Amino acid sequence: MEAIDVRAALKEAIARLRAARVSSDTLAAELLLMHALGRDRTWLYTNPEHLLAPDEAQRYFNLVARRAAGEPAQYLTGKQEFWGLEFEVTPAVLIPRPETEHVIEVALERLGERGIKINMKTGAPSPALHVADVGTGSGCLAVALAHELPHAEIIATDISAPALEVARRNAVRHDVAGRIHFLRTNLLEGVFHQSPITSHQSFLFDLIVSNPPYIACDEATSLPVEVRDYEPPSALFGGPTGVEIYEQLIKHAGDLLRPGGILVLELGYNSADAVRDMLHVERRWANISITNDLAGIPRVIAAERV
Numbered sequence: 475m476e477a478i479d480v481r482a483a484l485k486e487a488i489a490r491l492r493a494a495r496v497s498s499d500t501l502a503a504e505l506l507l508m509h510a511l512g513r514d515r516t517w518l519y520t521n522p523e524h525l526l527a528p529d530e531a532q533r534y535f536n537l538v539a540r541r542a543a544g545e546p547a548q549y550l551t552g553k554q555e556f557w558g559l560e561f562e563v564t565p566a567v568l569i570p571r572p573e574t575e576h577v578i579e580v581a582l583e584r585l586g587e588r589g590i591k592i593n594m595k596t597g598a599p600s601p602a603l604h605v606a607d608v609g610t611g612s613g614c615l616a617v618a619l620a621h622e623l624p625h626a627e628i629i630a631t632d633i634s635a636p637a638l639e640v641a642r643r644n645a646v647r648h649d650v651a652g653r654i655h656f657l658r659t660n661l662l663e664g665v666f667h668q669s670p671i672t673s674h675q676s677f678l679f680d681l682i683v684s685n686p687p688y689i690a691c692d693e694a695t696s697l698p699v700e701v702r703d704y705e706p707p708s709a710l711f712g713g714p715t716g717v718e719i720y721e722q723l724i725k726h727a728g729d730l731l732r733p734g735g736i737l738v739l740e741l742g743y744n745s746a747d748a749v750r751d752m753l754h755v756e757r758r759w760a761n762i763s764i765t766n767d768l769a770g771i772p773r774v775i776a777a778e779r780v
Contacts, residue, residue, distance in 0.1 A: 475531045481522035483507060483531065487538045494542035502547045503538070509551040510534040544699040557618040561644050566636035567612040568709040573767045574685050576774045577740050578618050580765050581683055584736045584776055588680065591625045600625055606730070607631070608661050608684035608723060611709055613641030613654070615683050620650035626681075628654045629665060634708060661719075662726040678732035686723055688742030690716035717748045724749075728758045731779040738776045746772035753777050 478486070484503050491499035504515055510533045511518075511526070526534065537550050548554040548569045554561050556570035557578055563569055582589050585603070593600050603626040607616040610630035620628055632638050638656045645651040657665060662682075689710050694702055701710070712719045720739065727737045737759070741749060746764050753759045759777040767773035 475528055475535075477525050477528075478531055479522065480507070480518055480524050480526070483526055483534060484518070487534070490538055490542055496541060502541055505547050505551060506537045506541060507534055510537060544703055546700045546704055549704060554612075556612075556614040557621070559614075559618060559621065559648055561612050561614055561617070562640055562647065563612055564636075564640055565704060566634060566706060567640050568685075568705055570612055570614040573773050574614065574740055575618075576765055576767055577615060577683055577685060577738055578622070580763075580774045580776050581619065581681055581736065581738045582622060584738065584778075585623075585681060589623055591623075602627060603680045604678070605629070606662060606665070606679050606682045608682065608726075609633075609686050609709070610641050610656070611637050611685075613644040613656075615685065616641065616654050617644050617648050617650055619681075619683070620645070620653050621648060626653065629657060630654055631657045631659050631662060631665070633658065633660050634706065637706070637709075661723055662730055665730070679727075679730050679735055680732060681736045681738070682727045682731060683738045684723060685740040686719045687712040688716050688719070688740070688745055690714060712742065715748075716742050717745050717752075720745070720749045721752050724752050724756060728756055728779065733779055735779040736776060737779070738774060741772050741775055743771065746775065749775050 484507060487503035488499050491502055496502055507518060508514060510530055540550060541547055546569060548563050549565055552562060554563045554570050557575055561570060588603065591600055603623055605619055605626045605628045607628060607630040610616050610632045613630060616628050616630040620626060630641060635658055638658055642656055645654045687710055689712060691711050691714055731737060750762060753762050758780055760780045761778040763776050764772050765774040
């Protein structure tokens with residue numbers, strides 16, 4: 475490959491990605507070049523005439539070709555930011571989305587003073603919080619909550635062993651591994667038997683959160699190629715209509731939350747009414763609320779265990 479500088483490499487990569495109709499082509503070109511060179515964005519734009527070594531250029535345009543073919547940039551770079559924290563991501567886990575941060579926001583809002591480590595009135599330590607993250611994937615919800623709630627003990631479950639390995643590494647990366655217990659199980663099945671912090675039946679959670687699989691199986695063909703062909707199907711598809719998993723999840727949460735405990739779930743497209751009806755039918759829930767994302771789409775449902 476002929477010698478090429480940073481400016482020309484970016485220009486060529488943007489053109490290739492644009493021709494392939496890759497969304498956010500400029501951002502993708504920048505992220506991939508930053509990854510290939512081990513540099514940050516400021517360096518790229520303050521050193522536009524820096525010549526790439528032949529192996530650097532080869533590595534960069536190989537990444538560009540893979541992104542043009544549909545492979546997500548996050549899997550190519552191995553990282554994604556969530557809640558201001560950098561997470562490792564691999565094809566074993568769903569890529570964390572910005573809209574999932576609403577789950578954290580709603581959970582912290584619903585916890586209120588319980589989410590503060592020190593009681594502001596007495597100065598005494600607040601009681602320990604017991605939290606579950608169901609279908610943890612990369613661990614983004616569990617790690618972000620551990621980061622925000624230093625007095626929380628968290629159980630994070632997933633049916634995928636490779637996903638749990640990624641989540642464990644992310645917990646170590648952010649120095650919260652000592653407060654998160656990872657369990658391989660379906661939803662919350664068997665948590666009493668598998669975790670040292672839930673080893674007796676009197677244990678109940680204060681908060682349960684989840685971003686469950688919620689896409690209908692017959693919607694697969696309508697998904698973008700980078701989602702359909704690269705992200706793990708077990709983290710995407712929730713059944714024939716996409717809402718099947720919520721019924722079982724709501725039942726588990728009703729059994730395992732203490733009175734006053736909070737359930738916070740991310741919602742799939744057009745699932746808000748169906749999930750709200752499930753909560754009403756259970757007759758174990760109060761203060762049901764739905765929060766829209768920045769696009770005005772119902773994104774999070776929350777309820778309190780009575």
